[in-house]
Amino acid sequence: MKKDIQKRVVVGVLLMLLILVSGCSKKEDQTLKNFNVNQEPVKEATLSIYVPQGKNENYITKSIELYNKKYGADIKTNITNVTPGGSTTQMISPKMVAHEKMPEIIFIQDTNAAGILQLFSDSFLSASDFGFYDKYAADFYEPKVDVLNKMSEGGRATAFPNDFGVAVTYYQPELFKAVGANFEDINSWDELIDIGIKIKEKTGHQLLALSTAGEVEQVSAIMDQLDTPLMDSSGNINLGSKAAKISAETLQKLIDNNLIAWTTDSNGEKVKQDMAINLTGSFYASNMQMNFPSAKDKWRVAEFVPFSEENPGKTPLSGGSSWYVPKDCDYPLAAAQVLTFMLTDPDALKIALEEGVMISNREAFKTDAAHKEFEYFGNQKILEIVAKANENGAAINIFPNSTDSRAYVGAASYAYWKTNDFENSYVREATNFAKKYGLKVNK
Incomplete structure (x- = not known):
């Protein structure tokens, strides 16, 4: 009788371990094996996002609304406004040390990202591994992609590129x-x-x-x-x-x-x-x-x-920022897909320029938004000037x-x-x- 009970306990423990390992494998499968740019769009997720209040928050929020409309999706957001600069890296560093649950998307200025990548290079999923740059690198201004490559381990950009200052x-x-x-x-x-x-x-x-x-x-x-x-x-x-x-x-x-x-x-x-x-x-x-x-x-x-x-x-x-997807988050694939969409879809690129984000994708400057007249600047088409300057960065x-x-x-x-x-x-x-x-x- 006692031996039967012991056997049942052992079997129960083994089953629990099997379930845990299976769960870990599924999470690892979602995070790593299926983390590529060619996956079908995720339709449901709640993305926690660290982003400064203002134009970049507006850009990502409106882009997700557009993503939902185009794909019939229901991506929800939980926004935390952060202060641009070193405050963001100071905020996330203790979480990474402790392997706490992280937001799906983090906005970091390029000048502050090098230090965090040096300390926690394994804590972020790679946009390069996702296949983002294999598919879209030619659309982006070379100095932007170049600096993100040089900042990242192995010379392959971790970040998804945002603006180009x-x-x-x-x-x-x-x-x-x-x-x-x-x-x-x-x-x-x-x-x-x-x-x-x-x-x-x-x-x-x-x-x-x-x-x-x-x-x-x-x-x-x-x-x-x-x-x-x-x-x-x-x-x-x-x-x-x-x-x-x-x-x-x-x-x-x-x-x-x-x-x-x-x-x-x-x-x-x-x-x-x-x-x-x-x-x-x-x-x-x-x-x-x-x-x-x-x-x-x-x-x-x-x-x-x-x-x-x-x-x-x-x-x-003069400046620049990018987007990062931490490994210790719930919806890494959805985060990468949303970022890819907002950084490459022509309608999302229009939103960037309309919100005042000087996006690093040159295709944005081929949209109608790039030819807007700015009454504040005497009806100049200032984005046409910026586009020309970008090519000589x-x-x-x-x-x-x-x-x-x-x-x-x-x-x-x-x-x-x-x-x-x-x-x-x-x-x-x-x-x-x-x-x-x-x-x-x-x-």
Whole structure:
């Protein structure tokens, strides 16, 4: 009798283990074996999504509504608004360490993703393994796909690509008109500086704003124009290079001619509204319309100022973000299918542009939405300008220490303004950064 009971217990335990193993196998089957771009669309799922409030939330929400309509599906969402930048990675890191249940989709800015991928590369499902890039890579701007490949283990992109932030020029046409100039006829930084001097003398407006604590964006932008990213493909720093020196000297000409207004973190956006130009990402167009509605018809958009007439240069990049699917979630296949749909379906790409997302799929710029006239910018078709700039985007490299490198750029530019000594500013800070991480300084 006792032996029969023991046998039954053993059989019961074995059956339970078999059920558990079978359940695990099914989950693994769904996550890995069936995780490919050619699967039939999932019709029912509830997707938890971490995304900042605003245009990207609107984009993914409206795209899922479109997915449901086109496929007769019932994909529901549970949105958690996150703060862009490092806050997102700080939020998800403890969950990944503890192998907690994760959301199906996470929005992460590219500059913050390198660090999280270094620590938790096995915690995300791969868009490359899904077959996304085999099928669609040619539709996306090469610098975007390239940087996602380089950030990922094995050189195959983990992320699904979202936006592509090329820098453009926002300029006040009336200030240029006041001195008989048209910004779009300018062929070089030197020519811009000459016209900036005239604008300052006649109107009192300065040309450009820089950070009083040390400039990062414009230093990197001019280096990008000269096809010299801040960090090379091996992670070594180019802050001591010829391109960095040219960048420093160009900005110094602006300072020497009193064409610069100085900003702090608290007043930067307002100060820039009074400048003749603002050099920043194409994404900022939607921000301007929302934050400064009274400036309607004050600004126009053009491609980034050419470096020189002989060498206009590459278009600098300014930001970018992507979407990630964690392994420890309930509906990975549905998440990947929804992302694929929203990043490739022509109607979903229209939604991206309509919401102000500068999507990295060039096919978006062939839709009707790309030819919209923007009343805020004097009825310009600004997305046509962005599309042209996108095709000339500079190559960049992003590493886990890329965010930290910005502090050294700022310190270098500040020291140069005080000393006009490249060796004791840019080269010195490049050396400090290189020593910290065991890297080389490229000169």
